[in-house]
Amino acid sequence: MNIYTQLCGLAIMATILFFYRRQPTMGLSSERHFRTTIYSILGCVLLDIASCYFIVHSNRFSDTLVYLICKLYLLSLQVVSFSVLFYTTADVFEYYGSKHEKMLGTLYQVVCVIGMIITMYLPIQIYYDGVKLYSYGPATIATYIFVSFYIFTTGISTVVLRHHIKQKKSNMLLIWMAIWSVSAIIQFLDPKVLIVSYASCIGALIMYFELENPQSSLSRRTGHFSSAVIRDYFDYLYQSRKSFSVMMISFRTVADSANENKLLRTTISKLSEFLFTVDTAKIFDTAEGYFVLVFENMDFVESTKFRINTYFQSIQDNPDVSNAITLLSPFYTIVPDSSISSNADELILLLTGFIPNDRNKLTGNEVIVNDEIMATVRHSKAVEKMVVEAMENDRIEVHYQPIFDIAKNKYTTAEALVRIRLGDDSLIYPDEFIPIVEASGRIIPLSDTIYRKALSFLKSYHIDRLGVEHVELNLSVKQGENPLFVNRFLEMLKEYNISAEFINLEITETNSIHSQENLFANMKKLEEEGLSFSLDDFGSGSSNLNYIIDMPVVIVKLDKHLTDEYFINPKAKAIVKTVIEMAHSMGIKIIAEGIETSDSLEEMKTLGVDYIQGFYFSRPLPEHEFLKFIQQHNL
Missing domain, CATH: 1.20.1070.10 (Rhodopsin 7-helix transmembrane proteins)
Structure with a gap:
């Protein structure tokens, strides 16, 4: 046959x-x-x-x-x-x-x-x-x-x-x-x-x-399902209209050190071994070092969480001290009912927003997602989409706020501030979108767009001829830590033929510093090329004295809240005076932000502040209004 x-x-x-x-x-x-x-x-x-x-x-x-x-x-x-x-x-x-x-x-x-x-x-x-x-x-x-x-x-x-x-x-x-x-x-x-x-x-x-x-769906590291297929699984559950609950297990880390990375790997290994005993959930392992467990109902979530905590405690409290192991404490993000989000993409966005890190400052050891939290996630997604569309459609604008030099009695610098122009010609201000793009990682392409617009403006109008000595550009810590940032920024300066001495990079969001080593190394390289640095929002809780010592800053900007408190709070008055004296002794100049009245201006002059920035002189102005303002007051 x-x-x-x-x-x-x-x-x-x-x-x-x-x-x-x-x-x-x-x-x-x-x-x-x-x-x-x-x-x-x-x-x-x-x-x-x-x-x-x-x-x-x-x-x-x-x-x-x-x-x-x-x-x-x-x-x-x-x-x-x-x-x-x-x-x-x-x-x-x-x-x-x-x-x-x-x-x-x-x-x-x-x-x-x-x-x-x-x-x-x-x-x-x-x-x-x-x-x-x-x-x-x-x-x-x-x-x-x-x-x-x-x-x-x-x-x-x-x-x-x-x-x-x-x-x-x-x-x-x-x-x-x-x-x-x-x-x-x-x-x-x-x-x-x-x-x-x-x-x-x-x-x-x-x-x-x-x-x-099926082997291609499994993580080679742990043997659980990999994050590459989690979206497919969520898609299937939503399409089949199956109700489910989700628990994400992540870990809070505080430093990028070899010891902590070793501790994290040990914790993940131990948790991974234990999760093979959980037969009430589909378990997904991510490359970022956290686990997502998908349950048919909420009852299994609580019991599994209790078992994990008990298991971790048993390892750390081993009576045989030589076998006891220190582990990181798990952080739980719990979605009791999948209907709280409308699709897989929204659910994944929700989960990634609740991984504890130095940006979101999550407290406690768990977050239970409710409608209010979901509304915040949807708002963030809408804002992120708005920013992306604004970049694609050239609706990013840079306005300039003049900064008054007390010693020279004229405007010698200005801060470049981003705005988004909507279709109805209204403006969206940074406070409404910068924190969101910082968290999403889109701050880097947004910053590149701002830099190019600012450098193009400087090249076109030669504002140095109007008495402006330098322009302040905000530098996100996330971008400053990027190892590619220095070369990319220097290439931009070369492309637009702008002298490095004309640019002052203003460090913002210092509370989100993850790698001081990378940030400080990049700042030193740029300083060697002629750029200068200022420290923004000093006194807001985001900046501290260590950064004045460690960073190569030549200017410190007093936060508006601190300058306001100066006039009503004796403690704040003492702090402001001390900071100004200390800065001057180190050769660092001071900018007072948020000055809006003549009385505030005179008091800051008396204290010895070097520069004044605020609505008393001018709000942030579009390019042509800024040029007109500088011509009227400097010439």
Whole structure:
């Protein structure tokens, strides 16, 4: 019998099933349909072998039994081709497809049933001459027609539904359908070449290795599901309208040190081992070092949290002191009900916003997400989108607030401040979006946009000829820590032909410093190139005396809150006087921010403040208004 290809196909399917069943799966609909397809292909190969056997030994069996086995093989071909079609389109038909698309899915199922009934009703003939064997007749022709229809529809679906189907899946399906089509044509033209069922095995093997291998969903570090597939899992849960709860376990770190990194790795390792005992949740390990647990209901969340805390305590309180291990305390972000967010992207955004770090300053050891928190997350996302669109549509503006030099009695510097111009011509101010883009990481591209606009303005109007000695540009700590920042900024200065001595970088958000080493090293390199630095918001809680000592700053800006307090609080008055005296003794100049009255101005002059910035002189001005202001007051 010519069944060598079928036996090879059988070996392929047995191997796929062996490894597929040994690995954990997430329970996605695509996994279920792929598993159904594998079993249908396995059945098809077995029936192909059986039909060959019964045709060869037809003299031993009744014609009815031989014809029945051959027809069952034909039916299995239709089932396999339909299974592949359903595997391709199931998510659309079952979950997020339109009403008409879901009706189309039902229609396909009806067609499949009709095809099977027609095949069973039509007659079939068999041929065997000692070498070649095959079945033929109306039932075989009907099978070719229906299988061709499913293959063609599968190919069309991968193209039409490409926005719903991953590109890689579409490509692999098209390759599978091409292999199957070629094999069907070859077998139709030369019936002794029995390769149709084998071709389906090759297609399944391609899909397994490229898309459906459960091993590819697992983290090599821990063996849990990896973060690369968590969005797919959340998508599936939301599309299938399944209610679930989420608990994210992360860890609070306070320094970027070798000892703390070692402690973090030990903690993650111990937690990972323990989580294999949790059978009530799907567990995802992220490259950032935290775990996401997805539960069917909230009851399992509390019990699992209790078990983790007990486990950690048992390790740290080991009576055998030599075996006791210090671990970082876990921080829990709990989403009791998945309906609090509307989709997978929003849920992931929510979770990533509650990883404890030096920016969000989360307190306690857990956050339970409620509607108020979700509203804040949605607002942040909307603001982030607004900033991105403003950058894309050139609606970022830079305004300049003049700064008065008391000694020279004129405006010798100005601070560049960002604004966003909306479609209705209104302005959005930094307080409304800077903290959000800082947290999201988009502060770097936004800062680059601001720098380019400011440098372009300086190049175009030569404000140094109007008595302006330097311009202050805000430098986010996040950007200042970036190892690529120095070269990128120096390239900008070169591109716009701006002298480094004309730029003063104003350090902001010092409470978010993560790597002092990187920041201070970058500042030193830029100082060597001629740039100067100022420390913003001194006295607001974001700056402290250590930064005045450690950073190469030449200017310290007193925060508006501190200057306001100076006039009503004796303690604040003593602090301001001390800071000014200390700064001057170190050769550092002082800018008083937020000065709005003549009395405040005179008092600051008496104290020996070097520069005044505030609405008493001017609000931040658009480019041309700033130029007009400087011309009127400096010339």
